[in-house]
Amino acid sequence: MKFSFKLFLMSFILVIISINIIGIKLINNSVKTNIESKIEKGAIEMNNIVNNLNYGIDDYANAVDTYLLNGTYTKIYYGNIILFTNYQETDTKIEDALLDGLNNEIRTYIKDKQLYMALKSYNYTVLTCTEISDIYTDKDNEIKYFVRISLIISLMIALALSFLVHLVTRKIKKLSKVVEKIEEGNYEVEVPNLGNDEIGEFAKYFQSMAISIDTKIKEIERISESRRIFIGNLTHEIRTPLTSIIGYSSLIKNKKVQNLEVINNYCTKIYDEGKYIESIRDKLMTMMTLDKAGLDLVEVDASDLLQKTIKYVSAIYPDASFKTKIAPHINLTLDPTLFKSMVMNFIKNGIKASSKPEITVYMDKVSIRITDNGRGIPASEIEKIKEPFYTINKDRNRKTSGMGLGLPLALEIIRVHNWTIDIESEISVGTKITIHTRGEK
Structure with missing residues (x-):
């Protein structure tokens, strides 16, 4: 029934x-x-x-x-x-x-x-x-009259109820069709407007639920795809150093190389590749274990810490040109080690993006801005570079593109400090990174 x-x-x-x-x-x-x-x-x-x-x-x-x-x-x-x-x-x-x-x-x-x-x-x-x-x-006559009137009223009520039931069930049937589509996996189906009564309100809640489910499924799919890409990139990233380590060590083990200088050179390369894999491990461990509870938060003179970090990087890259405009004595509560790592990552990325790097660093009470004159980032790539191991330069030359973990690590450091970031870039002009240290854009 x-x-x-x-x-x-x-x-x-x-x-x-x-x-x-x-x-x-x-x-x-x-x-x-x-x-x-x-x-x-x-x-x-x-x-x-x-x-x-x-x-x-x-x-x-x-x-x-x-x-x-x-x-x-x-x-x-x-x-x-x-x-x-x-x-x-x-x-x-x-x-x-x-x-x-x-x-x-x-x-x-x-x-x-x-x-x-x-x-x-x-x-x-x-x-x-x-x-x-x-x-x-008179009572019998009234009963007979009432029976006749009751039959007429019953017929009218039956017609009225049929119409009302049709109105109610019509809305339910429309909602049932939506449920069938959702059951088939179509979570983007649009629930029709069924009015402002209880069924209409239920339909609106149902629409919100469908949108929420669709959003969560897409998020799960995005995370799944991100993990798939992450594993693929990780495999690709460690394949080359492992191949080098296995190749050089095999030559030494099988005594196919007798020259001591060549052997020392191979050992150096094995060591360098091992350190490279170690650095990947360290950065991955830092990203996976980084949370607010594990931060060593202290109130420091962020202006002074930023100046020292720039001085340290400039010593490593003497060919790079630095311009600074840093307001003095800006105190921030932060983890000094992670702060230094974040700034160094952004500056190194800017240096690697240009043959004649010019880095400008600006700081005021609410933000830090790092600008370079590099080749720029295509707009379609800005979100992608936030993923681990993703690099714009597909040749994966470590000197020009790195391993693709620096920016994701820097973004994670920003997140655990409750800061926010803007990335603006123009091809052949450069990239501007703005870190909002008060958590506001």
């Missing part, structure tokens, strides 16, 4: 039951009101008869005809003596029940569509029996 039919059937049954309960209650209240009206009128008539009897009127038949309606049977007692009766038949059980212990009060009893009433005042007792079948006839 479909949800739409269940919804229609349950709603229809509830509405019909409610209408019938209300209708039956109204009809019963109408019957009760009519009977109470009969009782009230009968009580007035009986009191009038008793009052006349107490005043000495002995024409009982005339008193009954005067105050009681046609169809009302009457019996009048004086003590235990029957003074008047027009009863055709007497139900002694009802009469005994009404008269037993009666004293200055009115009692009523209904049986077989007849209203029995008894009143005792002083020595006189009046007993009446009134036909009230007309009330029950």
Whole structure:
């Protein structure tokens, strides 16, 4: 059984039951009101008869005809003596029940569509029996009328409910189609606008969920692809030094080289390649273990530390030209060793990017800016160079391109210090690195 039919059937049954309960209650209240009206009128008539009897009127038949309606049977007692009766038949059980212990009060009893009433005042007792079948006839007519009206109303309600259920389930069907597409893996599906009701709000939440899932899946795919590229680049990066180490050591081991000078040269190359692999390991370990908890944070004169770092690098690269504009006595809370490593990485990258390197370093209270006159970075490559082992120069010449770990390590250092970075570059003009040391751009 479909949800739409269940919804229609349950709603229809509830509405019909409610209408019938209300209708039956109204009809019963109408019957009760009519009977109470009969009782009230009968009580007035009986009191009038008793009052006349107490005043000495002995024409009982005339008193009954005067105050009681046609169809009302009457019996009048004086003590235990029957003074008047027009009863055709007497139900002694009802009469005994009404008269037993009666004293200055009115009692009523209904049986077989007849209203029995008894009143005792002083020595006189009046007993009446009134036909009230007309009330029950009216009740039957009202029920028949209500049934006809109920059928018409039920038909109208059925049509209205069908329309409302269609409106509700139409939205659900649209949402179901979206779910089917998501189940097929299409998380970019657009959920239609289903209005501002509860289903519409649910659809909006569903759209947000689909977007969130799609974003997370893309992020997982990006991380997976990044790891695949990382492993490929790492394998490629260590293949050359390992090949050199194995080749040179094999020549020495097999004694194919006898010249001591050549052997020393091979040993030097093996050592250099081993140190290169060691440097890769050290940088990778630094990147993987770098977090804020492991930082040796101290408040230092960052201006002085930057000046010393530039002086150190300039000694290594004497052919490079340096221009500085560093505001004095800028204190920052940082890890001095990591700060020095970060600055050196950016400066070295700038030096390697130019045959006649010119490096400009600027520092103020909120940022550090390092500019070079190198060959520049294509806009499409700026995000890629942030990945480990990625280099723009595909020949992987260590003197010009390095191993592709310097920038990722520098970016990680910036991240753990809660700083931010901007990279701007123009081909054949140079690159500008801006580090926002207050964490704001």
